[in-house]
Amino acid sequence: MHRKFAWERLHNQKSQMEVPSVRKTTNGPQPIHQAICKVWLYSNLISIVIVGLITSGIEFALIQADVIHWPVPLVMPLFWVLIGLWSSMFVKRQWHAWKYEVTDHEIILNSGVWYQKQRFVPRDRIQHVDITSGPLARKFGLAHVHLYVAGAHGAVGEIPGLTPQEADELRSMLVETQAEHV
Amino acid sequence: MFETPTRLHPAAIVIKFGTYFVYTIRSLAIPIGGIFIAEKKTSQQLVTLLIGGFVALAGAISLIGTILHFLSTNFFIEGDSLVINSGFIWKKRRVIPLARIQNVNVERTLWHRLLGAAEVKVETAAGHKSEGELTALSEKDATKLQMVLLRNRGAVATDETAAKPALIYQLSPKQVLLAGALGNRALYILASMMAVFQFDGARHFIRPISHFMNQLGPVMAAAFGAAVFVGLILVGWLVSIVISATRFFGFRIERHERGLLLTHGLITQFQSVVPLGRVQDVRIVEPILYRWLGYCEIYADTAGSFDAKDVASANKICPILRSDETNRIGQLLLPEFEFERLYWNRVSKRSIVRQAWRHMVAYLVILPLPLGLWLHWNALWLVPGIVVFCWIASYIRYRVVGYAWTDDILVARTGLLRKSAIVIPFDRIQQYSIYSSWFQRLRGLATLTASSAATGGHAILIVDLEIEAAEKLRKTIGISIQNHLGSRRSGL
Numbered sequence: 001m002h003r004k005f006a007w008e009r010l011h012n013q014k015s016q017m018e019v020p021s022v023r024k025t026t027n028g029p030q031p032i033h034q035a036i037c038k039v040w041l042y043s044n045l046i047s048i049v050i051v052g053l054i055t056s057g058i059e060f061a062l063i064q065a066d067v068i069h070w071p072v073p074l075v076m077p078l079f080w081v082l083i084g085l086w087s088s089m090f091v092k093r094q095w096h097a098w099k100y101e102v103t104d105h106e107i108i109l110n111s112g113v114w115y116q117k118q119r120f121v122p123r124d125r126i127q128h129v130d131i132t133s134g135p136l137a138r139k140f141g142l143a144h145v146h147l148y149v150a151g152a153h154g155a156v157g158e159i160p161g162l163t164p165q166e167a168d169e170l171r172s173m174l175v176e177t178q179a180e181h182v
Numbered sequence: 183m184f185e186t187p188t189r190l191h192p193a194a195i196v197i198k199f200g201t202y203f204v205y206t207i208r209s210l211a212i213p214i215g216g217i218f219i220a221e222k223k224t225s226q227q228l229v230t231l232l233i234g235g236f237v238a239l240a241g242a243i244s245l246i247g248t249i250l251h252f253l254s255t256n257f258f259i260e261g262d263s264l265v266i267n268s269g270f271i272w273k274k275r276r277v278i279p280l281a282r283i284q285n286v287n288v289e290r291t292l293w294h295r296l297l298g299a300a301e302v303k304v305e306t307a308a309g310h311k312s313e314g315e316l317t318a319l320s321e322k323d324a325t326k327l328q329m330v331l332l333r334n335r336g337a338v339a340t341d342e343t344a345a346k347p348a349l350i351y352q353l354s355p356k357q358v359l360l361a362g363a364l365g366n367r368a369l370y371i372l373a374s375m376m377a378v379f380q381f382d383g384a385r386h387f388i389r390p391i392s393h394f395m396n397q398l399g400p401v402m403a404a405a406f407g408a409a410v411f412v413g414l415i416l417v418g419w420l421v422s423i424v425i426s427a428t429r430f431f432g433f434r435i436e437r438h439e440r441g442l443l444l445t446h447g448l449i450t451q452f453q454s455v456v457p458l459g460r461v462q463d464v465r466i467v468e469p470i471l472y473r474w475l476g477y478c479e480i481y482a483d484t485a486g487s488f489d490a491k492d493v494a495s496a497n498k499i500c501p502i503l504r505s506d507e508t509n510r511i512g513q514l515l516l517p518e519f520e521f522e523r524l525y526w527n528r529v530s531k532r533s534i535v536r537q538a539w540r541h542m543v544a545y546l547v548i549l550p551l552p553l554g555l556w557l558h559w560n561a562l563w564l565v566p567g568i569v570v571f572c573w574i575a576s577y578i579r580y581r582v583v584g585y586a587w588t589d590d591i592l593v594a595r596t597g598l599l600r601k602s603a604i605v606i607p608f609d610r611i612q613q614y615s616i617y618s619s620w621f622q623r624l625r626g627l628a629t630l631t632a633s634s635a636a637t638g639g640h641a642i643l644i645v646d647l648e649i650e651a652a653e654k655l656r657k658t659i660g661i662s663i664q665n666h667l668g669s670r671r672s673g674l
Contacts, residue, residue, distance in 0.1 A: 105660070105663075105664055106660065114619065114620045115617065115618075115619050115620070116617070116618050116619075116623070117615060117616070117617050118615060118616045118617075119613060119614075119615040120613060120614050120615065120656065120659075120660065121612075121613045122611070122612075122613070122660075122663050124667060125611075125612045125613065149612040149613055149635070150485060150612055150635035151462070151485055151612055151633065151634060151635030151636055152612070152613075152633070156612070156613050157613070
């Protein structure tokens with residue numbers, strides 16, 4: 001029996017009534033869903049907690065072994081708190097920077113705050129399109145679209161923070177124009 | 183031809199045995215290492231017995247493994263696909279559509295040649311290794327299979343009569359030796375020799391030499407040390423020439439019905455077909471010594487896998503090529519190739535300042551600790567030298583880096599000592615990007631990249647264009663890709 005992916009279930013719950021019509025292009029650069037900020041924020045926090053726990057464990061062992069003494073063990077937690085605050089401050093700006101646009105011939109992906117990137121993927125070069133949705137993204141009703149071209153080791157472009165129907169619509173839009181080659 | 187399951191040549195047992203034996207020994211390395219560590223506490227006899235036992239066990243496991251590999255592996259062509267069955271316990275059936283095959287290499291190591299066999303490696307666009315490896319086939323079968331697999335995609339023809347290959351380019355013995363002499367292996371070999379001395383050589387080689395040097399005066403000791411160093415470099419250089427001579431012996435490029443046929447090798451013979459329809463980009467590399475003598479190296483990347491250790495599938499078209507032949511060979515690889523009549527554009531002059539600062543900061547962050555420990559405050563005398571070096575290097579880089587385009591190709595060049603240029607046809611570009619860091623934006627600069635489907639990771643990278651120039655070039659690439667949509671050749 002075909003096991004439905006969570007994003008598919010989510011999509012079906014939310015949009016059983018409205019089947020998205022396939023558009024050829026987007027009307028100019030499109031923002032991604034703002035809920036992605038929460039996904040990024042929570043995933044930052046989870047990473048920091050995990051790394052913090054590991055470093056705390058190491059520090060505890062070092063204190064027990066009499067290698068380090070107070071207040072040295074406070075340095076690492078403080079460092080991770082600062083990293084957490086720093087990354088959280090940029091989540092909103094990161095979201096602002098993220099834009100995608102589908103034109104007649106290519107997909108344009110804009111991202112980055114400090115390191116700004118503008119990636120152009122010709123539509124007929126797309127080999128396949130994946131839609132993924134992790135637990136956090138699912139919680140906030142989001143899905144990510146990954147674009148693959150030949151020769152690249154992984155996805156050449158990712159559009160995060162779309163609603164499942166937007167992701168589905170985008171995939172249909174891109175797959176429809178897939179080239180006849182390879 | 184090959185419609186029924188065909189077994190490997192029995193030579194596969196002998197050839198695969200070596201690989202399996204090394205693999206098994208490696209797996210047993212930890213217990214063997216444990217024996218060496220326990221050597222001092224255990225009797226010598228027991229240690230010898232245990233090591234002997236491990237080697238015999240590894241040999242037995244390897245032999246059984248190779249026989250099972252031989253018995254369980256077969257291949258055949260079914261419809262439009264090559265099917266390879268393998269595995270005794272975990273059975274595996276690999277189906278490679280003929281249309282997806284990028285390249286087929288026939289390789290003959292010394293063992294293959296002694297046993298009258300050849301290895302066939304089939305590459306597709308996926309992964310970093312050959313997707314189909316047939317350890318040993320008879321030489322006749324290997325050539326036939328290569329021909330069948332590389333014939334028109336999807337259409338398996340059984341016609342064995344292939345036109346005799348026409349010679350395009352051949353290296354003279356002098357050029358082969360020159361490629362070895364100019365190759366930069368001498369220092370690697372020297373480093374390897376020093377690493378070997380580290381183990382046991384210190385007692386036998388380095389200590390007697392240093393003892394001898396202590397007896398000499400300071401000037402004589404310095405001269406002796408320099409002579410030893412030069413001598414070692416010379417030995418490394420000669421070894422490099424010998425390696426190159428054996429690898430590229432009899433190097434020739436011939437026209438094959440499906441591309442170019444490269445043949446070379448004295449001990450291990452390589453025969454590699456470069457499928458021209460699959461060439462994604464062409465690279466011209468000019469190390470400084472090559473440049474002075476009017477030579478270069480030429481590479482062609484296809485979407486197939488290129489394992490760095492796998493010489494047969496290496497994308498080096500010619501190890502040493504006269505610079506005036508670049509256009510001729512390049513045009514064989516890509517009909518639209520042009521390298522002589524290009525209008526080169528430079529990157530922004532502001533790049534000199536940015537690159538100089540980048541290098542100064544990098545050197546001044548990395549070097550203070552080692553140099554400070556060694557020279558103390560005297561290390562500060564090096565600062566003006568580093569600053570001057572960074573500025574000069576950045577200026578030379580600015581002069582060297584450039585990009586050009588014609589209606590059909592995009593070209594970029596870079597490199598100070600090792601100049602390299604990459605040519606990608608517009609109809610091979612898979613994606614392109616503009617990047618700019620905060621520091622670049624401060625100076626109004628950006629980086630443009632464009633990549634093809636070549637799996638070697640080589641792409642066009644033009645660093646520090648003015649933002650307007652990057653935008654203009656980006657639009658040119660977009661339009662040119664559109665213009666070439668109808669003219670897509672076979673392949674990716």
